[in-house]
Amino acid sequence: MMRCLVQKKTYLVILSSLLLFALLLYWTRRAPTTVDVRSGQSYKAQNVLKERLQNVQNSYDNIPYVLKESVAGRLALNGCVCEADKKPAIDLPFAQVLFPRVWAQDDFHTAFQEAELAQVKSRRQQEYNSFQQRYQTPADLLVIAEANSPLQYPTQGVEVRPLKTIVIPGLGLKEKHRQLHTVNLTATLGTFDVLATVDGVSIRGQGMMHMTLSSRLLSTLNRQLQFVTYTNTLFHPRTADTVQFETDGHQSVFTMKVGHAVIPKLYHSVYTGEYSISSLVTIATKTFLRYDKLQDLIDSIREFYPTVAIVIADDNEHPQPVKGPHIEHYIMPFGKGWFAGRNLAVSQVTTKYVLWVDDDFLFTSNTRLENMVEILEKTTLDMVGGAVRETTGYTATFRHTISVEEGGEEGDCIHIRNGYHHVIDGFPNCVLADAVINFFMGRTDKMQQVGFDPRLNRVAHLEFFIDGLGILHIASCDDIIINHASKIKLPWGKSDSEKAYAKFRYSSSDAVQIKNALFYFKNRLKCMSSN
Structure with missing residues (x-):
């Protein structure tokens, strides 16, 4: 009888040990238990990508170029203005109906007292930074695929507003010397052009959906590729153009987002110190x-x-x-x-x-x-x-x-x-x-x-x-x-x-x-x- 009790206790201890081991194994195999969701975490990836992009953009800086004013005027600048059409000298009846003028308003800031405007601007910028952190992810950042194929091109993060123009970042060709270096670009929702021209580069198809660039010198071709622009010509508030980028024996495809910017919806909450x-x-x-x-x-x-x-x-x-x-x-x-x-x-x-x-x-x-x-x-x-x-x-x-x-x-x-x-x-x-x-x-x-x-x-x-x-x-x-x-x-x-x-x-x-x-x-x- 005593022997039977000892055996039962032994089995119970072994069973308990096995259950404890199974639980420990389950918990140790689980995924990481903590995650950081604080604002600003995407800046780490952004800084790495910015540094790589800067290295790409600084290449061939010593090669001169001539700016193409007709294209430069279409590019978005880091700033904007709202300008009204000038009022005609003679105010004719039905003039606004026949020749509608653009009106403009640039005094939104006057909704706030001058004494509080600085604080409002600071708070608005803080809210906007928070908004960007919530809506932007590393998938929105610009990434350049450096030439392995030997084509170099952006793989993500390129965006153009509907019917607007941008410079396509990161285009390049890395290949051994040959008699003539040539690349082709083909789009489906827009056209290509160049912001500036580089001596020694032949360009065919400017302002068209298919453009060819060629040069005897690889360095001058790569310099010219830094000025290639894309203009969206078919309106859609949210889509993407698929661009084919190719050279002899190699072809790549990348997408450029076409869409309106997301208008932020910020809440003006007046509080200082502790949360109100x-x-x-x-x-x-x-x-x-x-x-x-x-x-x-x-x-x-x-x-x-x-x-x-x-x-x-x-x-x-x-x-x-x-x-x-x-x-x-x-x-x-x-x-x-x-x-x-x-x-x-x-x-x-x-x-x-x-x-x-x-x-x-x-x-x-x-x-x-x-x-x-x-x-x-x-x-x-x-x-x-x-x-x-x-x-x-x-x-x-x-x-x-x-x-x-x-x-x-x-x-x-x-x-x-x-x-x-x-x-x-x-x-x-x-x-x-x-x-x-x-x-x-x-x-x-x-x-x-x-x-x-x-x-x-x-x-x-x-x-x-x-x-x-x-x-x-x-x-x-x-x-x-x-x-x-x-x-x-x-x-x-x-x-x-x-x-x-x-x-x-x-x-x-x-x-x-x-x-x-x-x-x-x-x-x-x-x-x-x-x-």
Whole structure:
């Protein structure tokens, strides 16, 4: 008997050791656990690429050239002016209709007092730098493929505005001496020309979609290639021209983006020192049949943030007034729904950030909006989710990762898993995820860009993050906590409004069918997996 017990203990120890080893092996094989999403990280790659480009551009500086004024006048300069046409000496009737003049305005800065203009300019530049950091990636940087083929050309980062002209950077030919060195350029959406001419180089096809350059000296040909220009001639607000660049026995293809510049959407928030939540953040919520809980939420907000704006979307059949300072109450058609209310509330936000809360949440001393703002201000993130503490004491973060797998003609497969990608460097309580809990702060313009599908009127949450996959960069922090009002109620203790709310909230027979239809058609999905 004793021997049998010893054997069982031995087996138990061995089994425990194997389980521990398996766990250690699993954790050690995981990807790196931290990632740096602070602003300015792309500058490292940018500096390396700039140095290489400078070396390419400085080649053949000793070879003279003659500027071609007709082409130089078309190039974009590092500056711009808005000029109005001169007013005619004689003001004829209908002159503006027959000969419309260009008007110009160059006094936007006068919207601000002269004493504050310097501070406004500084703040605007800071916001613009942050905007560029969020929207530009290393994939937008100019990269030159140095001659291995022997052609040298830009592989990425070349962009031209519609119907405008640029100098194509990085063109070159690196080959052994021959009787005549020749290269050909062919475009599909524009024409080629040269900004300047170099003696000893023959050019055919200037102003055409196909241009040939040749020279007996390789150095003079390479000098001439530094002045090759491209002019987009076919308008499209967002496309790319595929350029063929070839020499005897070798051919390469590279693309040049054609598109308008993205107009920044900057938020002018007046604050110095510590973050001013009132000027940076608006709190948004939607209410339906729960005015008592809504008032509790407002009271809890005012305890910690007495002047922050609150936007309320309300689709009650018999709306009640919700009054108080810094409150905007918008009435919707009866029963319009959950995501329609979110859309309405977020559409009215004018601050840089919007905080979404449910109407049965309660602010506490742990609901530190300053922490959320700090993360968004110091990183390239678009959204930060917090944690919700239930009355049972359990704190939920509801973190998910989402991935899409291509599935052919039948549609794609979407996979949703509990968990996160990485811990954020510098913010140990925060992780990167693709979906977060129903308590989050986001950049207003990004949330408006994704939007909330109003057809999801009863039960919806993850659908917003599915629509935002690839658009939103999201974090989840477990040290920023909001409380959830108690949901524990005995059936005979529920009020009439609570019973009516439950009926609308949980008994929609076609809600699942609507979701499935949207997943299938709008998101082109054939299936979903989750845990």
